[in-house]
Amino acid sequence: MGLYEDVSGKLQRFHQEQLLRYYEGLDAGEKQALLTQIDQTDFSILEQAANGHAPERGHITPLKAMTLSEIAEQEETFRAKGLELIRKGEVGAVLLAGGMGTRLGSDDPKGMYNIGLTKDVFIFQRIIENLLDVVKAADSWIHLFVMTSDKNHEATTRFLKEHDYFGYQPDKIHFFMQEMAPATDYEGKIYLEEKGRLATSPNGNGGWFVSMDRTGMLDIVKENGIKWLNCFAVDNVLQRIADPVFVGATALGNVGVGAKVVRKNAPDEKVGVMCLEDGKPSIVEYYELTDEMRDATGEDGERLYNFGVILNYLFSVDGLYRIMSEKMPLHRVEKKIPYIDAAGNKVSPESPNGYKYETLILDMIHEMGTCLPYEVVREKEFAPIKNKTGVDSVESARELCKRNGIEL
Ligand code: UTP
Numbered sequence: 288m289g290l291y292e293d294v295s296g297k298l299q300r301f302h303q304e305q306l307l308r309y310y311e312g313l314d315a316g317e318k319q320a321l322l323t324q325i326d327q328t329d330f331s332i333l334e335q336a337a338n339g340h341a342p343e344r345g346h347i348t349p350l351k352a353m354t355l356s357e358i359a360e361q362e363e364t365f366r367a368k369g370l371e372l373i374r375k376g377e378v379g380a381v382l383l384a385g386g387m388g389t390r391l392g393s394d395d396p397k398g399m400y401n402i403g404l405t406k407d408v409f410i411f412q413r414i415i416e417n418l419l420d421v422v423k424a425a426d427s428w429i430h431l432f433v434m435t436s437d438k439n440h441e442a443t444t445r446f447l448k449e450h451d452y453f454g455y456q457p458d459k460i461h462f463f464m465q466e467m468a469p470a471t472d473y474e475g476k477i478y479l480e481e482k483g484r485l486a487t488s489p490n491g492n493g494g495w496f497v498s499m500d501r502t503g504m505l506d507i508v509k510e511n512g513i514k515w516l517n518c519f520a521v522d523n524v525l526q527r528i529a530d531p532v533f534v535g536a537t538a539l540g541n542v543g544v545g546a547k548v549v550r551k552n553a554p555d556e557k558v559g560v561m562c563l564e565d566g567k568p569s570i571v572e573y574y575e576l577t578d579e580m581r582d583a584t585g586e587d588g589e590r591l592y593n594f595g596v597i598l599n600y601l602f603s604v605d606g607l608y609r610i611m612s613e614k615m616p617l618h619r620v621e622k623k624i625p626y627i628d629a630a631g632n633k634v635s636p637e638s639p640n641g642y643k644y645e646t647l648i649l650d651m652i653h654e655m656g657t658c659l660p661y662e663v664v665r666e667k668e669f670a671p672i673k674n675k676t677g678v679d680s681v682e683s684a685r686e687l688c689k690r691n692g693i694e695l
Pocket of ligand 1: 383385386491673
């Protein structure tokens, strides 16, 4: 049977026949490209999405964080352990940079954004400089894995090469691409972004380890004896990466994963907070917290749900292998999806017109079974750039950089 027949069968099974609506009008190359894209796209997420997207939550109880004062008491022990592991080559870093950064509104990858005022200071540069601080302190290179997606791989790799990797040793940087997921209308029908191409979007930041496997990155992990992977987001310009004290605390803590957390700036701050769900570590979203939970305090007067995650996790590689084949919950997110309408015209909607589908790294925390929430000082380590202005923006990040003595 030829590819066309295979693809038609697949489309029928998933009720997506509309994807071949313009097939006859395409040239031979476009036809082949469309059939190949349909053949290679994972449609099973559509079934998962149709079966209800929000998994039922279990019983939520508090999870205590290791606080700043507790860390200070053992800081030197933790630092020594962390530096030892880094020098042994057991710690790698994973930059999650496959997202679209739509809120920032730039067509370039988010890391290429220049936050400088009197000179160039690119987001990627801030991140690499922060990692270089640890490389210098340990006098040892750290393998840095960079996840991109189909939408930004080319631009990301070109940009970093052009800037000589901002001083990082090129053979210690490894790029890999995550997968894409189809984007659909509210009825679950996949949109066409061009007459010969499905609308797709990066499949979330939850599939990074599986993508590392598929792209051969885990061979590098194995060959180099890397036992811990520090995953972090592209947008926090004060991000401390492979922070030796955090590495030491997590390794000595006998847990599957460490999570950097910050104290909420107000009980109703809109961040996900660490908790236990049916006895396993988890993250409860701000809108899932009842008023009672939000205000609950422990014997020491500390609020019980008071530590928000900042997307900086240190995973044990053994633990990652263990959870690798677990099915992750699928989240659907409303999105503006440009598409070709029934009359063949290209439409760029002004408001959301469908869903993208993602798995999320925070769901991996639950699977890991044990987690150390590790407090860091918000003003020193958390300056996320999601928007141009306002909360979590270029403006607020610039202000925080200034307070930390970083010249812009
Ligand atoms: P965000 O949740 O901020 O998503 O990602 P985003 O897609 O980049 O931005 P918006 O919502 O469109 O404005 C948090 C981190 O996870 C990465 C992002 O690059 C960022 O570092 N990410 C997100 C991926 O690597 N892949 C994805 O599919 C999604």
